Amino acid sequence: MIRNLRSTLLKTVASSGVAALLLTSTLPAPASAAGETAEVWLTDLGTGTRLAKQANVTFSPDDGAAGTSIVLDENTQYQQMDGFGASITDASAWLLNYKLTASKRAEVMEKLFGRTGIGLSMLRQTIGASDFNWEIYSYNESAGDTAMNNFSIARDLPYIVPMVKQARSVNPNIKVMAAAWSPPGWMKKGQFPDAVHPMATGYLDPQYYGAYANYLVKFIQAYQGQGIPIYAISPVNEPGLQIKDYPTTYMSIADHNNFIKNNLGPSMRAAGLGTKIMAYDFNWDNVSFPDQALADAAVNSYVAGTAYHHYGGSPSAMTTIHDKYPSKDIWFTEGGYGSWNPSFTGMMREMIAVPRNWSKSYILWNLALDQNNGPTVLPSSINWGTVTIRSDAMDSVTYNDQYYAIGHFSKFVVPGARRVASTGYNGGTLDHVAFKNPDGSKAIVVFNYGSASNTFKIVWNGQKISYTLKANSAVTFKWTNNGGSAASTVSLKASANGSFVSADNTGADPLVANREAVGDWEKFRLVSNGDGTVSLHAVANNKYVMADQNNGGRLIAASAAIGTWEKFYRTDAGGVTTLRSAANDQYVTADLNLAAPVLYANRASAGGWEQFTIASAP
Structure with missing residues (x-):
């Protein structure tokens, strides 16, 4: 968001969290690093x-x-990292789509999201308009349509959705979170009474709480219908901010809590959505707001954690919340840079301090802006994009300091780290x-x-x-x-039933978790691929385990080589391991209510049947 309100960004001090989470892998650490x-x-x-x-x-x-x-x-x-990224705002998407030729756009997307570039792995998308738009809009301008019969994301389809899709095609492991700057103007009271600013300022009218919850559910479903899963959502960006020039929404802690526990949380559950809810989504300098959100038992049951911005306060505020609510996650969701905080020193010190204070992410603000720090609905802008794409020319791209600063992290730290x-x-x-x-x-x-x-x-x-x-x-x-390619011979035991995983198939049968002891068919070579993924190589038949996309993602030891469907992200926590398919982003499960638990990669979240113990096997 625009930061004329801040003349300086408070200096950050990198300090680690106090209450450390001790997680150890069951695989032995290398005995020596000599020569590494x-x-x-x-x-x-x-x-x-x-x-x-x-x-x-x-x-x-x-x-x-x-x-x-x-x-x-x-x-x-x-903490486990979700990733590092930026926001493809309306302004960013327009520049990427219309001010770059197809070949130049492919080059820029690779440098932003690809393995040869800096590998950005998170996006924070706006739900409707923000300050960096050509115009202010919502997804439903039909006043009184509480059933959302006229809800539509048509405004996003020409260039916003295609740019998000292209980013995901370069890096399929990108997580997309989203935040709303404002409900539709007709749902608000006390807003700036200028027809030119229909969504600026004001607060959500309580009579429309249910309608707004439905609005957010419709957004998640519409984007998922476009092939863009929404990992997490925050109901209001910067709930204490009131500015007349662009969409902002005042939301008190009481209103925030009531909306989440009585409307948004129940509506998302009723819709069967696995999207996480983030509380707060504002600056470090207000510790009371996120504290009161998590202290409410009903709100706590619906939210995954809290989200923060850097325009006031210190990142140590996140450690304060973590130490009080250690089971809840923390994200840093917006860090804008511009003429008010131009220092590379400030960028680097903060990007180090943020994960040291328990954040699972670091997300920059605009991915791209032009030479005038726009396009924007603001009278003027002091923000800088991660890259500058000139709007008065074609294929003119400059990579700014924040590109290189965040690249020191995103290029080398993958999701699940x-x-x-x-x-x-x-x-x-x-x-x-x-x-x-x-x-x-x-x-x-x-x-x-x-x-x-x-x-x-x-x-x-x-x-x-x-x-x-x-x-x-x-x-x-x-x-x-x-070198990241050495293979260890291991066994896998399903935590839920205590049985070992076997690849003993007489033809094309899937892996099962039903063996009491480890034999040849229960041994796998665990291969590190060097790109943040691992592969399993069945010792008995010399085949790689694949998630068979033609059969619902069932796991079968039938592949002669490692491709996308043979790669899995491995996460170790509390002595157990989860595996997530690199190809379809689904967790491996052993629970299909069959006589023998068959392994599939088809779960959106991890529970008991998605946990395994990986141990060395002779």
């Missing part, structure tokens, strides 16, 4: 170097010498945060916010690498454990 090679990616603005690959560095035994040490402990794990412990500030000017990806690879981001170069070492598993980082420079190290 790490990639090095550097941004040094002084030399014009931006997220550029440097010469690899190699781990060697730590000699215990004094100095600035950052110690990485991959067995001390915190865990933040892991990284400790040590002996040098006094280094911020850092570390992650472990589902394939076992590690990534650590280090930023030197001091005025001089800083030489430090990263210590991991008794080994170390040393590096000298210039002032105001960022570096990401990533290593994969012996």
Whole structure:
């Protein structure tokens, strides 16, 4: 959102959460890191170097010498990451669609979302209009239509939906969350009484609570009908904000809670939607609002957690909420940059501080804006896009500092990664945060916010690498454990029935979880693919396990090679593992109410039947 209200962005301090969640894998850690090679990616603005690959560095035994040490402990794990991303606003989508040729658009999309680019993995879409639109609109302008008979997302179909689809085609693992700036104007009271501003300011009339809940349900269903699943939703963006020039909605904590527990939550459940509800979705400086939301037992039962923006307060507010409500998740959903907070130092320090304070995401604001910081309904804009696409030319694209800043994370940390412990500030000017990806690879981001170069070492598993980082420079190290392709022989046990998974099929029969002991057919080679996924290779028949898309996603050991349908995202938590198909984004389950539990990849969320124990097998 526009940030003329803030002249400065408060400085952030990277501090880890107090109440650590200890999660350990049942697979043994490598006995030694000696000889392990790490990639090095550097941004040094002084030399014009931006997220550029440097010469690899190699781990060697730590000699215990004094100095600035950052110690990485991959067995001390915190929150699971959903990803890093931005918002394809109306302005962004219009520029991508109409101001780039097809070939240039494909190039830009790859650089934003692809593996050779920075791999952005989250989108936060607006529900109807925001401030960065050609005009203000909602999905139902028929006053009094509480049944939503005239609901339509037709306004989004020419270029917003196609751009979201194209981003998802480049990165199928993108999670899409959504937030509403305002209900339709006819549902509001007290709004700015100018026909030019029909949705600006005001509050949701209580008589339309049910209609607005139906409106949001219809949005989720309409986007899903376009092949865009909505991962999470917040009912009102920045509920305390009132600005006349674009859609804003005042919502008190009492109204917020009543709407969620009496209308939105029940309506979404009645519709059978698995979309998460995020509470709050505003700045760090109001700790009371999210606290009161989660303290309400009924609201707590419907919401997945709380969402935050950076235009006031400190990221430590998220740790305060986490420590009080540790079972609820936290997301950072909007971070705008512009002329009021242009510092690369500020970007890097905040992007490190946000996950260190329990957020599962970091989402920038506009993915793209033009040379005038628009298009926008505002009289003027001081916001910058992640990229600048000129509106007075074709194929003119500039990648801005926030592109490279977030790339230090998004390119190396995939959805499902865990933040892991990284400790040590002996040098006094280094911020850092570390992650472990589902394939076992590690990534650590280090930023030197001091005025001089800083030489430090990263210590991991008794080994170390040393590096000298210039002032105001960022570096990401990533290593994969012996190249990320070594296979361990493992067994899988379904947690729900205590039986081992078997690939013993006489033809094209699916995997089942019904064996009491481990034999050859119950052994699998667990292969790390180096892209955040793993594959299972049945020892007995030398075939890869695939999610058979022609049979509802059932798992069968029948593939000779690894393709998309043979890849799975692995998540370890509390001693159990879940597997999610990379091809259809569904969890592997052993529960189909059959005589023998047949394994399918067809569950949208993980429960008891989607949990497995993975252990080493001889």
